[in-house]
Amino acid sequence: MASEFPKDIGQPPVGGGGMIGRIQRLILKPKDEWSAIDAEPMTVQGILMGWVAPLAAIGPAARLIQSQVFPMSVFGVTWRPPLIGAIVTAVLTWALAIASTYVWALIIDALAPSFGGTKSQISALKAAAFSGTAAWICGIFGILPFLGILAILGLYSIYLFWVGGPMLMKVPQDKAPGFIIVSIIVGAVAMVVASMIALAIGGAMFAMTPNAFGPAGGGTITVGGTTLDTGKLNDAAAKMQAASSSMEASVKGGNGAVKAVDPGALQNLLPGSISGWNRTSVENQGGAAGGIGGSNARAEFQSGDQSFSLSVTDTGVLGNIATLGGALNTSSSKQTTTGYEKSEMQGGNMVEEKWDNQSKSGSYSVLVASRFSVEASGSAPSIDTLKSAVASVNLGQLQSMAK
Template structure:
């Protein structure tokens, strides 16, 4: 006899959504003992709810377009439809990948590996974020999408119970998975453009032929061995943040010394420094402004502390993305072994170039009236290799 998932009828779906949102503890207890299959959960729960932000975003783009600071933009129906389809596909793939991470990390936190239970967690915890997508139907209300963060609380309540993690390790397990979810969202944005251009409908597939195994996300291969190593880094970093025992933030004045007096013919006109933190997450930053005529570059060096190791997890996904439209391009990938992002608009001559150094420091250059070569020169002037040496000492 096949397993029957709740929500196979509209009324059942609505009741389950109300229950998980309003009575999460009791509902997770019910879910824990329910028979289920991944295919059944996709059909009865994931697909109907994941359609909400996709359809709402499509209608909002077509009817209202996008606007900010008095400038409005209305995409074509075709491009809006493609975006909706791709976003929907990424949502479906993201649930599966998150379930893989939940399942894979379970033994590290005293939990029990169980693919079905892990998929239940990923699917039902995503409920709030999918429902919040309804606000995309009217772009000015998009900020209310932050209500979807309630999904993090749902994850916190359901993860330890379904994966049988002991109480003393449950919090750290949850923190690591939450960070993984955030990383997945960033990666989804990074692979969105190439998936659009390729027109591929399969955003996620597993390749079990290799010993370690790989995943392919939008054409980007993920080495599961690297993912496991990265997850261990995440676990250690999360524990440091939770306990408040992470590395002490670098003295902002020391970071200030990495900012040169001039960059690519631009003279330094302003320098600011600062540090702080809470909840075990600490950091510091030094920032300088460089000008040449009407052009300016803002160059910063930020110590991310323990959170830097979490940001570095993107490297395990080997993300390589490049897109160009109407004089604007965006690139994500590794340059000299470091995760790098760059965006540039040739019409406004505005651009950004960011490099993660030593899984701890973020060097960022943003400029107006400049070329990308000047922004890259600004980052290079900081001396990424010297920062890597500093990261190892810390």
């Protein structure tokens, strides 16, 4: 028997009741169903707990079963993750899928006015929650390894948002493409952040604080000792709104457009030499697509049989997406038998590093002012060499260029 649609979300139209009926109509006749969804009175709790929670559980549950019943096997070596760790990771992934949906809704709500739309927390949450339906349902294909490729059908969720997002947020048709593209990019980043958190603390116990999914501006989610304060998301939303305005201006070529720094200027920031290392080559390039530009300068350094590259990249307005990670105060750390990987916010900049002691190689990067990426990558005596290479670039000057 199909489960009844939560009362506080409103009764579905005649022609098939319950959640199953709504899913069928949303997939087969999305435009008509979006109109019905737009007109129905709903609540934050009803949408998250009555729609997102059950559907978002499909994928994690399927992958949990797959990991235990059909363990990974490569070249005759079979690996099955510990049951407790797999269960905790599945629950974390599920909980964070709900949280990231709420985060995405906050940002959609903040972006709408920049594209001529209307702010509405409930409408934004409807757009985020119901457009994810196809992707969550396709999570069932994760139960069998050979069916995993079918998960690509979940991309139908992009089409669902394409149809319903602008409609619910009252975005004019001529501005809808920009609104959709920016919103989808941010939504994808939110999911990546959620996955990073789940993987980083997959072996820890989790706890969710009461009213975590309450009204905007309040509530926290505590997961394995890591707390996400939804109040901080307002800052992220404001920054994303500014980024979207710049992106829209860039696409149209109007005032306020962010222009990439000349690649020659970036090349001038690269050192001619580094103590003990000779610069063997240097190059720069720049370009734009759809009015959104970027530029890059890169140099190669060598000492004996070791070498690494040092690059400076202007990501333009797209770099502002990284502010989401900063607002969530996310970090991750992974230890391997021969090295480590970690990422964290330092002084408002996202820092990532990776090192392998066996191959004596790795990478170190800093994202300055949510725009300029400075990265050293290759082989060296230690990670300190790569850190020193990045430090040889005047980060303060890059900070000034971002203004």
